[in-house]
Amino acid sequence: MTETKLPGDQFVQSLARGLAVIRAFDADHISMTLSEVSKRTGLTRATARRFLHTLVDLGYVRTDGRVFELTALVLQLGYSYLAGQSLPQLVQPLLEELSEELHESTSASILDGDDIVYIARIHTRRIMTVGITVGTRFPAYATSMGRVLLAGLPADQLDEYLARAELKPLTPRTISDPGRLRTELDKVRGQGWALVDQELENGLRSVAVPILQPDGTVVAALNMSMQASLADGTDLDQAVFEALPKLQAVSAKITDALRAQH
Incomplete structure (x- = not known):
């Protein structure tokens, strides 16, 4: 059995959850409702809602009030790595x-x-x-x-x-x-x-x-x-x-x- 590595005291759970929300979107899940994001991330609806709307305010996600989608701004997260x-x-x-x-x-x-x-x-x-x-x-x-x-x-x-x-x-x-x-x-x-x-x-x-x-x-x-x-x-x-x-x-x-x- 593989040993599960527990987070250390420097682990920021809210950051990990926010990144999990971003990673939930992929080629098969371009647009998702709140319920779908909650299901794919394992977060409660209330928690998923907070992270989604935070990402909307930051410009990484857009919504029409029902479904959510990533914006092109998320590319900066990857390109900052690739650029180096x-x-x-x-x-x-x-x-x-x-x-x-x-x-x-x-x-x-x-x-x-x-x-x-x-x-x-x-x-x-x-x-x-x-x-x-x-x-x-x-x-x-x-x-x-x-x-x-x-x-x-x-x-x-x-x-x-x-x-x-x-x-x-x-x-x-x-x-x-x-x-x-x-x-x-x-x-x-x-x-x-x-x-x-x-x-x-x-x-x-x-x-x-x-x-x-x-x-x-x-x-x-x-x-x-x-x-x-x-x-x-x-x-x-x-x-x-x-x-x-x-x-x-x-x-x-x-x-x-x-x-x-x-």
Whole structure:
């Protein structure tokens, strides 16, 4: 059993609750009523109402009196972090070149807790039912980028992840057994890349490679996604064979750029 870490005496519960309200909004919950926010956060209606109206007064949330939505001001919370990072700026132009060459959508992400978070994205065609932008999150276990990021974790951190993660079968193909996932991550670590075939969403296939720091540690991941119907027109192994060297070449360029900064 994983030990629950209790907040220390420096923990500000009201701040944590306010952030929980902001995080309750996502691609599937763009607009919510007070009751829906209360249910998703576990807060009472009265508490949720206070936080929502505080966020309205601060400009982070808008309301028509019945439903609530985030405003563009919340982007400042994320961009203040991204602005201090060199990685998105390094990745973006290389993704543009890669996407133009492959004629497919390409992305880069980092691991944040049990999720991947997109830090760069070049969109060529709509594949998923959910739109993907910078800041979009997906569960790491069911994504190609998540698997190369998980495979790059130190052994103790991977053990902790497998002990706590809730592995839901998102599609009939999803690996949702911790033992099978560990075996797959061992394979990914050994070969240096990951292929996920319709495990996050039916019809979506993607291949990913790690982005390495100069010291060899995994700092991010890079992927190319394609529709399963498109890959069916060609042999899947052939599609991966053609994309993989290009992904690896871009990853190497990013590592070289990171090395030049040190």
